[in-house]
Amino acid sequence: MQFFEVIKKSKKSKARVGILKTPHGDILTPAFVPVATKGTLKTIPPKDLKDIGTQVAFVNTFHLVLHPGAEVIEKFGGIHKYSNLAIPLMSDSAGFQVFSLGRKKKVQTKEGDEGLLLNISEEGVQFRSPRDGKELMFTPEISMQNQEKIGADIIMAFDECIYYGASHEYTKEATERTHEWLLRCIESRKRKGQRLYGIVQGGVFKDLREESAKFVGAQEIDGVAIGGVSVGETKKEMEEQVRWVAPHLPEELPRHLLGIGRIEDIQEFVKLGIDTFDCVEPTRLARNGTVFQGQGKKFARLDLTKSRYLKDKHPIQQSCACYTCQNFSLSFLHHLFRERELLGYYLATYHNLFFFEQMFAEIHRLIAKSLI
């Protein structure tokens, strides 16, 4: 069975509409991949996903290994059954947590405070559990084993997400390490049926990004993910990085952009031929009280906690067909957030996810008509 098929290409840009075929269903791309780190899309019960239109979600190996453990999930027959998620799933490799937790978080030990990241070597990464301080080891082989036990449809190679500000020298070294790790990921896989994405790094350097794109694209993989973006660089730098990489990726492979994101970013990167995007943006913002409103390039963020909504009888968006907008006023949503009522987090998340799906549906139409 062919994994990815491009069904329409825009004449105006590199944008394309495609289908990703997985054992748990097809994904029409470009697609948004909401983040369900610990096997749950925070606040949203799986039975709602159909109505929202969510096609696929992203789970995290790092968090799931820490709890409940990959073995537990395996015993339950994989993450789909364990979490009762009937949609295609992608799993992250744990590479990002080494970056995001390793650099800023500290843990107390006998020797005093130390970062969670203990060591990165050719072999892999030594890390301290942010849960209990226990020492952990992540290698390409361990990541693959864990991801096979978790059992997502699409898995990510173990990579090193390079911090912003790294020198050319360090970035080169780390990118080459990620390449070596990719080969080991491919080598060590045992399970069939899962699709593996290699990850492009290269930091903020054009030569390294291009080299990485060519290297990763040439391997025996099912898709390519672009990593190491939105790690502190400017918007311009982020865009450049994707621009450098995209032209060097094989046309026939699906392209995932890790960690992006913002509505305006998605609208831009779709034109470079990016097929899938995972990001916490709609779900986290919702839980922090921010909801989206508008259409196309004209959109706004509403902060539901603002007192100006206290007496507002309107829904978030009149034209929105989602459960939240069909049934609840801004005033009530404001009230729920001010009182920290649980329903508020659910309703806001529901709307934001629905909003994103509507936006992607619009993107499909625009690509089909070569309007973007």
Place this chain on the structure above:
RNA sequence: GGGCGGUUCGUAUAGCGGCAAUUACGUUUGGCUGUAAACCAAAUGCCCUCGGGCUUCAGAGGUUCGAGUCCUCUACCGCCCA
């Protein structure tokens, strides 16, 4: 009538001679891009050239270099004994 205890910045509190004064909540503003995020940060007496200036802890008086803090009286609130 007697005996205690209390009255502090929107609210609830801390404070036991050097204080514009603690903490929590509230309020306001900012932030959130492969989720240790239903979270985090800042501001919250007035003025300000950001160094400082001014006016504050129920009210009035007093002791002291210095009082939210100690003393006296008054007002109000609470509990107990009559």
